[in-house]
Amino acid sequence: MANALKEEARAHRDEVRRREWREKSMYLTREEAAAGQPCRGCGLPVIDNLGDWPGTMSPEERDEYAAVKTRYEETHPDCGSYSWTMAGSRSRHCGFCCPPIPFSDSQLADVARIFMSSKPRDEDxxxxxxxxxxGHRMRRPVHHTNSGPDFSTERCEECETTRGVVSSEKVVEAAARKSEAQRKRDEQLDRAELELAKAEQAAKEAHRKLDELRAGSTDE
Incomplete structure (x- = not known):
């Protein structure tokens, strides 16, 4: 419970900060960042055009990297968040203090394509x-290859707020869902085969009657 309350408090803190960013119009557009406007959280450039840090650094680059890291740690000692950078830039920004830059259209299209192509089946x-x-409970579907839900908080629909997760219990196995799905498919197949057999029998009877009518017409 103590850990769940801690995660809940962190989530509420982040929600307040994101609301503040929206209300104060602190988000930069990609165009504004590319034009050189500084981050509205820390004042550093978002896109500094200095290039990514190389895998193998020279002594001067190592000193510069260490200085950037030290400056970041001194500026954000108690934020307890992640850091982020933009491709092609060396400025480090704080996930709690610095509003992120929105995805580009191509990035959004890539994400949408990934989700569309990897949509799981219910039985998985x-x-x-x-x-x-x-105290409320909620159910979340998770792909059977995962050990459990990833998030330590959930949106409670009854409280209409974010809550910490005290415990998680698997209540339905994917294997059982697969077995149930297969049983339903088998039942549907059996019904289809029975309907086909009835249809074939009805067709045979119709052909027989037609042949009788044709034979009677010939005799006349």
């Missing part, structure tokens, strides 16, 4: 029941 999903700090 385990179902986990998660108990939240408020």
């Amino acid at each position: 999903l385990d179902i986990w029941e998660r108990t939240l700090t408020c």
Whole structure:
């Protein structure tokens, strides 16, 4: 519970900060960042055009990298967040202090394509029941190849707020879902085969009656 409450407090803190960014219009567009406008959180360039840090650095580059790291740690000692940089830049920014830059159209298209191509089938999903700090429970589907849900917080629909997760329990195995899905497919196949057999029998009977009618017409 203590850890869940800690994660919940962190999530609430981040939500307040993101709301502040929106209300104060602190997000830069990609065009503004490319034009050289500084980050509205820390004041450093977002795109400095200095290039990525090389894999093998010279002594001067190592000193510069260490200085950037030290400056970041001194500026954000208690943020407890991740850091981020833009491709082709060396400025380091704080996930709590610095509003991120939105994805480009091509990046959004790539993400959408990945999600569309990797949409899992229901029978490949385990179902986990998660108990939240408020006492409410919610269920989340997770692909069977994962050991469990990744997130330490969830949006409680009853409280309408983010809550920490106290415990998670797998309540439906993907194997059971697969077995149930296969059983339903087998039932559908059996019904289809029965309907086909009835249709074939009806067709034979119709042909027989037609042949009788034709034979009677010939006799006359």
